[in-house]
Amino acid sequence: DAGVIQSPRHEVTEMGQEVTLRCKPISGHDYLFWYRQTMMRGLELLIYFNNNVPIDDSGMPEDRFSAKMPNASFSTLKIQPSEPRDSAVYFCASRSGGRVSGGYTFGSGTRLTVV
Amino acid sequence: GESVGLHLPTLSVQEGDNSIINCAYSNSASDYFIWYKQESGKGPQFIIDIRSNMDKRQGQRVTVLLNKTVKHLSLQIAATQPGDSAVYFCAEISGSARQLTFGSGTQLTVLP
Numbered sequence: 279d280a281g282v283i284q285s286p287r288h289e290v291t292e293m294g295q296e297v298t299l300r301c302k303p304i305s306g307h308d309y310l311f312w313y314r315q316t317m318m319r320g321l322e323l324l325i326y327f328n329n330n331v332p333i334d335d336s337g338m339p340e341d342r343f344s345a346k347m348p349n350a351s352f353s354t355l356k357i358q359p360s361e362p363r364d365s366a367v368y369f370c371a372s373r374s375g376g377r378v379s380g381g382y383t384f385g386s387g388t389r390l391t392v393v
Numbered sequence: 394g395e396s397v398g399l400h401l402p403t404l405s406v407q408e409g410d411n412s413i414i415n416c417a418y419s420n421s422a423s424d425y426f427i428w429y430k431q432e433s434g435k436g437p438q439f440i441i442d443i444r445s446n447m448d449k450r451q452g453q454r455v456t457v458l459l460n461k462t463v464k465h466l467s468l469q470i471a472a473t474q475p476g477d478s479a480v481y482f483c484a485e486i487s488g489s490a491r492q493l494t495f496g497s498g499t500q501l502t503v504l505p
Binding site: 323333334371 | 427434436437438439482490491492493495496498
């Protein structure tokens with residue numbers, strides 16, 4: 279199993295540009311989570327999906343952020359327009375509904391730098 | 394790593410010594426608590442978990458202790474090795490989707 283796959287690993291973009299982060303969850307996992315990690319706020323949950331449906335997006339900081347999951351094997355997190363304060367590491371995690379604690383698997387993250 | 398911050402607690406131990414990392418949690422309704430290890434450039438990696446109805450759980454070289462009275466969680470690592478150097482996060486599980494809420498991390502450095 280290749281685990282949760284995120285792309286790109288690193289992204290540098292100019293302020294105002296659109297950024298799209300991608301995630302491929304583990305096959306068979308029916309929950310997908312997007313987290314953001316910053317120095318000041320640590321790891322924050324942005325949004326999660328269950329069976330491709332967004333369930334809770336209360337952690338999404340602003341309307342500039344949007345996430346989709348068109349099918350069970352792919353999700354995107356989009357920032358439009360991007361701002362320097364969006365610079366962070368964004369993690370995707372997936373989990374099977376049948377497992378609770380040990381079932382979370384995180385990707386390696388996307389380091390986003392907005393200049 | 395990416396998770397190190399200006400206010401991240403740090404712990405330095407000599408190789409071979411035992412390490413104790415502490416964490417305070419806030420939600421008394423959480424039913425699982427987990428310790429994660431994050432190495433530089435990687436995502437959080439599951440170490441060990443404990444259910445809220447337990448006080449102690451042991452794994453390979455690691456022990457987690459839960460004190461619900463004071464909402465405190467600790468991770469003990471026996472015979473700490475250089476490969477244990479990382480940032481350690483506690484997390485709690487709650488809510489209908491069993492989502493994770495992370496606590497602040499601790500940077501563990503193992504000295505040769």
